Amino acid sequence: MPKRRPDHIPMRTCAICRQVRAKRSMTRLVRSADGTIAPDPTGKAPGRGTYVCDDPACREPHALAAGVQRALGAPFEAALLATEEKHAAT
Ligand SMILES: [Zn+2]
Numbered sequence: 001m002p003k004r005r006p007d008h009i010p011m012r013t014c015a016i017c018r019q020v021r022a023k024r025s026m027t028r029l030v031r032s033a034d035g036t037i038a039p040d041p042t043g044k045a046p047g048r049g050t051y052v053c054d055d056p057a058c059r060e061p062h063a064l065a066a067g068v069q070r071a072l073g074a075p076f077e078a079a080l081l082a083t084e085e086k087h088a089a090t
Contacts, residue, residue, distance in 0.1 A: 009022050009023075010022070010023040010024070011023060012026055012051040013051065014026065014051060014052055014053040014055070014058055015029075015050040015051060015052055015067045015068055015070070015071035015072075016052055016053070016055075016057070016058035016063055016064060016067035016068075017053065017055060017057065017058050019053060019055075021053050023043075023051065025053065025054060026051040026052060026053050026054070027039055027051065027052050027053075027054070027081065028040040028043045028045075028049050028050070028051055029049060029050050029051070029052060029068055029072070029076065029081070030045045030046075030047040030048065030049040031047050031048045031049070031072045031073075031074055032045070032046075032047045033047065035074045036074075037068060037072055037074055037075075037076040037077075037080075038080060039080060039081055048072055049072075050068060050071040050072055052064065052067070052068070052081070059081065061078035061079065062078070064076070064078040064081060065077070065078040
């Protein structure tokens, strides 16, 4: 693994569409020790994480819940992310 240079843009794979995108344009979801999956606005929460891009197709609740469950192995209440987005929009 090469070391990351300071100008390197971190990239992550979307759990839903599998496209690789810039990490900062994506939402991190993290599974905490008790198995709860929640959005992680800081990107620094401990636990197993996955990333979801901002494509509307990836925010569709059924696709979102299925993709996140596949990635993290626990059920995800997709409405959590929808709520988060509403707050972020204003
Ligand atoms: Zn996506």
